[in-house]
Amino acid sequence: MSIRQSILALLQDRPRYGYQLWGEFQDRTGSAWPLNIGQVYTTLDRLERDGLVRKDEADGEGHVIYSITEAGQAEVRDWFTSPVPRSNPPRNELAIKLALGLTLPGVDVGAAIQAQRTVSIRALQDYTKARRDTAAHQRPADTARLLVLDSLIFQTEAEVRWLDLCEARLMQLANPPV
Template identity: 80%
Template structure:
C-alpha cells in the first residue's frame, strides 16, 4: 500500500495536518488499513524533503498544515494514471504458512486449511453484510467504502476457492503416497516369496 501517494492524493483535495490526513484516509477506506500517526508524520517529512509537499504554517491550534506542491500534484497524477505493478506481490501470510507447513514434519496441514476456511467464510459473511447495509443507504459518500468492500469480498472469495484447491491437493498427495506405499509392499512380498518358491521346486 502506498501511503506516500495516498497522503498526496488527500492533500491534492485540500491542505491538511497529519491527524486530519489519518482520519480522512481511514474514513474513505472504511478503516480497513489503519494508519499509525507516527507513520503519517514520517511520510510527510519525506514528502517535504522531496519537494512534494510544503508547510503552510500553524493552524492556530498547534498543528502544522501541509499543502501539495506542483511536483507533488504531478506525482499523484502519475500514480493514478499508472497500473499497480505485480512484480513484487505483497507477502501473503497464509500462503507462506501453508508453504512451510507442507515442508515440515508433524504439521497438520488439513487442520490449518479447515481453521482458515472457517475464518475466511466468517469474514466473507461480514463483508457481504456490510456491503448490503452500505448499499442500502444509497449515499454518494459511501461509494469509496463500497469499492473497498467489493475488493475485500472478491479477495476473500478467491481465498476460499484457493483453500479448497489446497485441500484437494493434500488429499491427492495422500492418495498418491498411499498407492506408492502399497506398491512397495507388494513388490517386497513378491521378492521375498521368489527364493522360497524356488526352494520348494527343488
C-alpha cells in the first residue's frame, strides 16, 4: 500500500493538515489498514522535500495546511492510470511460517494451520458482518468502504481455501500412497 500516493490523492480533493489526511484515509478505506499518524507527517515531509506538496498558511488553530503541487498531481494521475505491479509478490508471513515449519523438526504445522483457520474464519465473519451492515444503510460515500470490505472478504476466503489445501498436502505427506 502506498501511503505516499494515498496522501497525494487525498490532497487533490482539497488542502488539508496531517490529522485530517489521517482521518480521511481511515474513513475512505474503512480503517482496514492501520495508518500511524506519524507516518502521515513523515510522508508529508518527504512529499514537500520532493516538491509534490507545499505548506500553505496555517489555519487559525495552528495546523499546518498542505496542498498538492502540479508535480504531485502528475504523480497521482500516473498512480491511478498504472496497474499495481505483480512481478514481486507481497511477502506472505503465513506462507513463510508454514513453509519453514515443514522443514524444521518439532513444529506442528497442522496445529498452526488450525489456529490460522480459526482466526481467518473469525475475520471473514467480521468482514462479512461489516459489509452487510454497511450495505444495509448504504450512503453514496460507503461505496469505497464496500470495495475495501469486498477485497478483504475475497482475500480471506482465498486464505481459508489455501489452508484447506495445505492441510490436504500435509495429510498426503503423512499418508503416502503405497
